[in-house]
Amino acid sequence: MLEWVNYFPAFLLVLTRVTAFFVTLPLFSYRNVPSTFKVGLGFFFALVMSFSLDLPIIGIDGTYILLVIKELMVGLLIGLVAYMVLSAIQIAGGFIDFQMGFAIANVIDPQTGIQSPIMGQFFYTFALLLLLAVNGHHLMMDGIFYSYEMIAVTQAWIPLGEAQVFEFVLKTINTMFVIALQLAIPIVGVLFLVDVALGIVARTVPQLNVFVVGLPLKIGVSFITIIFSLTILFTLFYKLFELMLYTMRGLLELLGGI
Structure with a gap:
């Protein structure tokens, strides 16, 4: 029992x-997930x-406070x-709603408590169900487990100010917008053709x-376009999940100095 007391500070770091990872991680951080479940899952997972x-024996001193802040930032950043x-x-x-005319009818997302586009919420629900179906939540939890191979518990700092980290985050945001455009382009393209057809009709039949x-x-x-393009959308969802996992691993490698 006394031996476990020596490892207790390291357990608190884990x-x-x-718990910081679960605060920002998709699917686990939403409001409709009970707080007691989040705390209990984080505790038992830790x-x-x-x-x-292989936890080290760490003393509680000034360096320990830095370790706590570092662990908190690592968990928040990954999620x-x-x-x-x-x-x-x-x-x-949002792109699709603007073309459909639904842009003025945002809904409150019960998961995050903020306003979100109607079609965005529709697609996001599909994506979360697909993420659960392919056990993507298991892979996300694997990410926090294997993060200790790249960022050790005893590492007192993370290189947030390096140019490589900023470049990596910018590339991730750029890829995110590209995938968003790929998701929206089938529906937006068809609606653009509908607008062109309506413009021609308005000129030929003024009544x-x-x-x-x-x-x-x-x-x-x-x-109708969404129904026929579901296969393309699901393929892009898979691509988005892969990007999410690769991004988590790439960020851990950069923060760990690998």
């Missing part, structure tokens, strides 16, 4: 990284990890990067009120 890791990548789905939904006909026509065409 618990800090795991406890199991402590048996698998935040994963959330940034998945937010490409919300951006794509027809295009504003009355255009909105329901664009909504109907949008849903």
Whole structure:
């Protein structure tokens, strides 16, 4: 029992990284997940990890405070990067809503408590279900477990100010916007053709009120296009999940100096 007391400060460091990871990680950080579940999952996950890791004996001093801050930042950054990548789905939904005419009808996302586009929320729900179906949440939890191979518990600092870290984050954001455009381009492209057709009709048949006909026509065409492009969307979702996992690992390698 006394031997485990010596390892307790190291266990607290592991618990800090795991709980900070769950604060920003997609799917685990949402409001509809009970706080007691988050705390309990973080505690037991950290406890199991402590048996698998070779924890050092650390004294509680001034350096220990730096270690706690470092563990907190590592957990938050890994989860935040994963959330940034998945937010490409919300951006794509915003593009589609603007063309469909749904941009003025944002809804409150019960998971995050913020306003989100209607189609973005629709796609995001599909993406989360697909993430659960392919056990992507297991891979995300593997990421926090194997992070100790790159960033040790005793490492007192992380190189946040290096140019490589900023360049990596910028490339990730750039790729996120590219995937968002790829997700939205089938529906947005079809709606652009519908707008062109409505413009031609408005010029040839002035008696027809295009504003009355255009909105329901664009909504109907949008849903038909979404049904026929679901295969492409799911393929892009898989690509987004791969990018999320590679981004988490790449950021850990940079922070660990590997």
